[in-house]
Amino acid sequence: MAEKGGENMENNSADDAVPGRIEQVLCQPCSSKDKQTEADVFCSICDEFQCTDCSNIHKTYAFMKNHELVNAKDIKEKPVSFDMKGLDQCDQHHKDLEFFCEDETQLCCSTCAIVNHRKCHSVVEIRMIAKRSESTRSQLKVKLQEIRKKAETVVQYTKSSKERLNKDVKDVTVKINRMRDNVMKMFDDLEISVAKDAESFQTETVDKLTRKQTDSEKHVADATTSLETIDNVHQKGTPSQQFILEHRMKKQVDELSSNVDKECQRLETVTVSFDFDETLKLPPLPISYFVPGQLTLKCFLSEDVEPIAPVDPIVKLTKITSIDLKQTGDDVNELLYSGLDFLPDGRLVTVDNENKKCLIYNEKLEKVGSYPLSYIPQSVVAVSEEEVAITSSNEYKIDFLRVSKFNDITLNRTCWVKKKYASICMKDGRCFVVGTVDYTRPVRMVSLSGEEKDFSINFPNKKYPVGASACTYIRNSDKVVVTDRYEHTVYIYDIKSNTRVIVKDDQISEPRGVTVGPSDCILVCSKGNSIVQISQTGRVLSSYKLDMKYPRRLCVSNDKSVIAVTNSATGGMKLQLLRITL
Missing domain, CATH: 4.10.640 (30s Ribosomal Protein S18)
Structure with missing residues (x-):
């Protein structure tokens, strides 16, 4: 050999063996x-x-x-x-691996041992310690078996998920077809029923009209005959005959006239029509405006499978500074900041709902500017380096205020609108996304010039009063996020596909304020004294406990490094800045 x-x-x-x-x-x-x-x-x-x-x-x-x-x-x-296929060769020197440095736990060839590990205290020949590796080999095998088992679980689960998804997609079509068949049957039954009633009405009415027509035709014939008789007697009869005829026919003519007058007074125009209810009228609009259903996409973890590590980074919050919000000399009521946002330079602008003010804070939460308002403000958004926009809950308008670098605040202009708006954020450089008050479409767009427009989203037919909902917009993925305070729910609407994700979780209680954080995650105020982080796919990623009750509003700085949050706890109003790390 x-x-x-x-x-x-x-x-x-062995073939040549002899006994x-x-x-x-x-x-x-x-x-x-x-x-x-x-x-x-x-x-x-x-x-x-x-x-x-x-x-x-x-x-x-x-x-x-x-x-x-x-x-x-x-x-x-x-x-x-055994052919190790190069595994027993040094990657650097391409020589046989003969030594092991126990100080640095590295395999070495003879060159490595002399050049790189000559100062190490324990460099031994591999053959001398090879038998020690049995326990390590056993541990590696156990770990690899666990890895393989987990990977096989992922493969099986993803295959099952794909099959389930394929079935769900087919079921959507089947459900729509079934609904269409039911609707078509409803219309077929409606056609038969309405046609039967219309035909019955037609038969009855035609009989009535035929009798009336017959009577009138007889009246025409009687009048014609009488006219002919009068003409004949007038032309050929004696004066005595004419006199007799006039007296004899006067009674008949009066009776005929009376009958014809009655018929004329009862002239009827009979029509039949069928009108759909207003809710069933389909105007010439895109399907997204009147589609009678809602496609819902929802991701969730199976309880039978260990969760896989999330791709979305987890936001970690650390408190920077905090102040108690106290009344000052010109404050009539306890402070309530219903809106706040960061200016590009890091200053914080807020609106005091109870005392009708716009205020400016520096990075140390020192109040450096204040401006009185004539209305009840709801929310505020930074439009540019020196301009903010404020919504109102009692007036149909959006005010634009100038905030100078020296913290002077002045009114620039007012845009009058047709609806009342609460929450507000920037969609792009030309348009806002606003949350409506008592309107069936909870979120709308308003341009900087005041032009109002609806999203092409199939929203549920529900109105939100002041304080029951808030909204924000994720620019990179073109998604709108809406909180439903009393349903303990966060909705994520995908504008492009007109679909939504429904987020319900034990950690989300009466969600109010909402904003977009690092990596376009969603940060929501929860009544449970916390800020909850949600991914765009609807996964609850983390929850940060705050040392304030009932957090109400929050906003994130332009560089996504700081978050500001305020609350609505009577007697315990606070304003805090938190550092964001991933």
């Missing part, structure tokens, strides 16, 4: 000298079968003293080296 180095080893073949003959393995060093000597041992390091004389060299040289010799009778054939 072929060996490493081109040497040959002579063995008695009573003992198989012999020859000494390889002796064979190279054309000597036929039986091997007594096998050296795994030398990779040779050797007789006793040849193996004595291991006692002569110190570097060979650690070679392991095994009785040749225990090994019928020289072990064949």
